[in-house]
Amino acid sequence: MNPDSPIGIFDSGVGGSSIWREIHRLLPFENTIYLADSKNAPYGHKSKDEITALSIKNTETLIEMGSKLIVVACNTATTNAISVLRDTYNIPIIGIEPAVKPAALQSSTKKIGILATKGTLSSILFHKTSSAFSKEITMVEIVGEGLVQLIEAGKIESDEMTSLLLEYTAPMIKENIDYLVLGCSHYPYLIPQLQQLLPSNIKILDSGEPVARHTQNTLSSLRLLRKDTNAPTLRFYTNAETETLAALLQDFSEEISVEKKIF
Structure with a gap:
């Protein structure tokens, strides 16, 4: 695995960008990819099987995009699907639980x-x-x-x-x-x-800071922290409209790109 590969992050929608903020604050030179599955939000009303299937879809998308570690920035996905994800994929997967x-x-x-x-x-x-x-x-x-x-x-x-x-x-x-x-x-x-x-x-x-620290510690232990101090690539994708996610991240508007993507 390449230390320059991105951290992959997914959520049922735009909310996990709050977790991304904490990760980026602690690890400002890491490349990141964020998936907002807003088309299927919220996950909270869905069955365990539906949540697991969506989590698998998001995880496989992030793996295909070259992620070195995946953060499940969704409490519902973590509590319902993370054991399946960890059993299925040979990649570090970090979840989020209520504090x-x-x-x-x-x-x-x-x-x-x-x-x-x-x-x-x-x-x-x-x-x-x-x-x-x-x-x-x-x-x-x-x-x-x-x-x-x-x-x-x-x-x-x-x-x-x-x-x-x-x-x-x-x-x-x-x-x-x-x-x-x-x-x-x-x-x-x-x-x-x-x-x-x-x-x-x-x-x-909330769980943002502990998840960021866990991400940092995991990457450090695997020697996957990015050493390059040039500006990172920060990519955000949503399968719905882009306006809400872009508005939540407007203070990073010069650094990030928010695009619509089918996944």
């Missing part, structure tokens, strides 16, 4: 909120992870119905979004949580609004 463990260990009120998709909250992997802490911690699990669709539609700042966030955070506030775990890679784009809606004592955790 339940750090929230549970750091909580003072012993009550944490988890905002995620139905596909993540109902998965065996999530149940296994959360059950390790459920005896000591009260977990207020809320399905973020409709949030991914609004983000995919470019309606992050809409009244409809605010209304949904108020509805979903109300039971968490009532239960006196002190940590809110974001269990979907789309949701970090909602942090500014959530910070306005939540009491100041509630800390918000």
Whole structure:
């Protein structure tokens, strides 16, 4: 495997670009390819077999494009399909899970909120992870119905979004949580609004930084870190319209290309 080969990243849509941001911040000279499977978003309502099939399709596309490592930047795909991907492909594959463990260990009120998709909250992997802490911690699990669709539609700042966030955070506030775990890679784009809606004592955790560190450590251990300090190639592909993804990445507009691709 060539260290100059790109890191491949896929998500059910545009949300995994929040994970890409953390990877690019930590590894600014790495070439990257990002696939937004927005045509099939959201994954959260699909069956395990459907999610696995889509994850296989995305993984094979990234392998064909020469990726040296793949990041599954989707909680639902990770919790439902990553074991199959790792058993099937001879390439390092990194997943993303809700940050339940750090929230549970750091909580003072012993009550944490988890905002995620139905596909993540109902998965065996999530149940296994959360059950390790459920005896000591009260977990207020809320399905973020409709949030991914609004983000995919470019309606992050809409009244409809605010209304949904108020509805979903109300039971968490009532239960006196002190940590809110974001269990979907789309949701970090909602942090500014959530910070306005939540009491100041509630800390918000997402998985971007830990995934980036894991990516760095894995590449380092395999001696696959890119040594070239010239500007990297940063490619983004979506199988839907390009406007939403380009808008989320507008602060990188001079460095990246966002293209429509059939996959």
